[in-house]
Amino acid sequence: MSSLRPLIFGALLGIAAATIVLGLAGLGLFDTFEGFTYDMRVRMMAPPVDVPVKIIVLDQGSLDAGDANGWTWPWSREVYPYLISFCRRTSVKALAFDVYFTEHHADVPGDSEFAAAVEGMPNYIGALIASAKIGDARKWPAGTAQAPLKLAGLDAWLERHPDAPMKMTAAVFPYPELAKATRTYGHVRSAPEGDSVVRRVFPVQEFDGRAVPRLAMAAWITGGFAAPPAMSIEGDTLRIGDRALQLDDQGTSLLHFYKPRDGSDYAFEVYALADVLQSEFAIAEGKEPKLSPEVFKDCYVLFGFSAPGLYDLKATPMHPAMPGVELQATTLANLLRGDTMSLPPGAAVAVMTLLWSALAAGAVALGGKWWRLTMIAVVALAVPVAIGVLMYRASYWWPIVSPLIAAATAVTAAIVFIYTTESKQRRFIRSAFSRYLSNDVIERLLKDPDQLKLGGEVRELTIFFSDVKGFSSISERLSPSSITALLNDLLSEIAQIIQSEAGTLDKYMGDGVVAFWNAPLEQPDHAVRAVRAAIRCQRRFAEREEHFRALAGGHPVEVRIGINTGKVLVGNLGSPERFDYSVMGDDANLAARLEGANKAFGTHILASLETWSRTNGQFKGRALGRVMVVGRETPVQIVEPLCFADEPLPASALKFIAAIAMVGEGRVEQAIAQLESLTDDPVSAAFVNYLRTLDPKQVVDGVWRLTSK
8 A cells, every 4th residue: 555545545534534523513512621621721821910990899798897787688778879989089980880779679778879879970880681581671761861872783783693692672770760860871791601601791782772882891981982982893893992892693702811810819909898888988087098099090990799699600711700790890901901802713713623634644544653653643632722722822712622522533533544454464363352352462462473373272271161050040030131131241240350360251151151261371370360250250249149139030140150270272263264262171171060060069169179279379268079070980179269368268168177077087977967057058058968868988988979060
């Protein structure tokens, strides 16, 4: 294959992968993740800000101070004229209240006093709520002083975006006295996204044919211009004087956030309402105030709530609970500084994503050493992140997630392409052995494929057979789907433990499993691994006893295991077209017979002495004597593995061992009595039954002769 062909094919894979990812991105699938990466960029690169914007907050400390003075919430509106009075003592550019005053407080005085104070403050800006549903007002109330802003192009923009929420059909105004006293209004609606984080706001909303600016924008216009500046919407750009804000199809624009001041959660200077009120009271009494009115000289002053119980906290990229008034301050600072954030053209993002994915996948498809492919993959993933960061510095929210996923998908597709073009032998090894070998064993085989020629060799292995006790009777009560679910769960547990012990899964035989160790790779501790796998299987079944019982329709599920070590034929047995890596031989058959012998002894694991002698004392168990299995004339010494070497043997096992010693000494009746006392030990019961059926001569012989498999 020429070097050009994989490059072209890889590039086409990259384009296909990127196309799919861009389609999913267009459906909004990655919006939450993209918002998260954007918030990280905001926090990393937010600049400090130095603008004449000050915030007064009704914070928790102010509420506590009010409680100490006997003020109960809601406070009398008589307090707000003192705030206004304090701001009137110096030349503030504008005073904006990010607070709703929608109802009369019949039982709380101060409504008239507050309205009178507002009427005497020409540069006061009040808040209104404009929405599609909330509010009784469908028309601008008669008697309110605000003249409509002239926003050229608004009607044309709304015609192009008829479903945009910029156009509002309902509003909530302050109570009538305050509404008439308020000369300028600003709306306070933000635009939280799907993850409830506020990254955008509505600079302007339309209500009853009027363009209503955001509260912060109204403050900027009031305090910064002798007459309202020229305003227009050209295309998707809102122009206010020499400022330009990009609008999306919903009518929102991105905020440019700022770094909090040292030792503060705010980017702006913040003052507690309690301090402002105390200072105003002190001045009125001729005393030294805590705050001088000069702190607000030539500043835009915004007032709002920050106490958690007053419910004006918003999740933003900078803080999970930012006071709404700071969002207004951020909008105002954006206008004062000319800071804007924009979205790049979607076509530009798509083209760059397609090109980069094609380049990355093409480079990977050329192949090479693992370190080269790793380097390409790292660069392929790093570049979308770097572009997103650099574009943020240029005041663009350039997506990171969709280009990153597209590049990752393209690189993955190219790696799969390389995999599918590997040599036939390597693919064959993986497909042939993935069913019954762990990945690390397969990787070692790939380095030496000569071990897998058709045929076999005689080698000492430890063979493992398992079977489910009484599975036929269990299956008779279950539906086919229930049988399948039970078997899949059981066999998966056994297979996972065998592979974790680096065993080779030979085959599944109905409800049983055949496995072995020491092939195809040499494992000096093959007997240890097999016995450890058996004990782990039994403990896993004990942990999930109730689960398996439920799957079996209330019937207990027990697995019996037989283990033997010996020389067998192992290898690829079959034809060149179809074969299995399996074992054959008498010692393999013996492992199967030992599995069946569990039935006679009431055990769950039986291992031959050949296996037990190779475990190097890593386990504890009890010898059960010699057994002559069906089809074999030579008795085999067997052991029941019980636990690991660092664990104590069960008391019943110790008493059983002592009883068997009595049998060897000829004290059969005494042994039977001790065994009968072990009522919870099935093995002891089996030995009692067996001993009672034998004549003295057979007792001395001590060989169990099994008549069934």
